[in-house]
Amino acid sequence: MRKSSPSPYRDARRLPSPLTDDDDSDFSYDSDATDSPQDTTSASAFRRGLVLPAIENVEFKLKKLSLNGPTVLGPVAERQESDILLRYHGVSGGIESVRDAFKLQRHFNPHARHGVPEGEQPMKRPVRRSQFWRPTPVSNNNVYT
């Protein structure tokens, strides 16, 4: 039979004893504490400073500034910018950085289709694996009969 011995950590794991009337001083609600503007909690931060549209505006400006100046964009933002260029401007391949991509973007006419200047051929896109896939032609002959 297994002999039960008192664990040395029993006291440490023991739940605190129920509070008595004398113990509630530690949990007393400070009625004088108000949600002052000096609070740095997230709840009060939403009520101060720039609102969301202004934040988005500043972040967009940060993106443009960091593309024109030193590239300080994080990897996620950099990849998103590259994806946007790939998707909307048909630029693919040879882009090592977003800065190069935006140079290409400025070079291209944004109003032309695929961002290619008039009189020039669009850049050749890489063939994706999915482009090799073709749907099975539907015929009246049922091969399973």
Add this chain to the structure above:
Amino acid sequence: MQNQISPELLRKTLSTFPPLDLQQTLLDLYFVRHNTVYTLLHRPTFMRLWNDKFYERDIWFAGTCLGVFALASKWSDDPRVLPSGEEKLQGKDLDWRRSGFHYCKALLGAS
């Protein structure tokens, strides 16, 4: 770029920067509080340029810093993030809704 070679514009932009101790606080607040969900800026790269005082030579990076200050002011409880003059109002409630507005205004005006 024309802005890059305009020392007047760079000087004007740098004049809107907060004091040095507040700059460091705002940078920490930005990267801890704001730049976590969507990591727009790469902190090691940014801090390396910051420590080199690249903002004193490049107007684009100075503008980036202003944007960071504008966004981080939301999380700061330092009265100096308020537009100048408002922090001197003693005995009145400070309008914390305007914190960082002057950085934002300078940023939009500089770029």
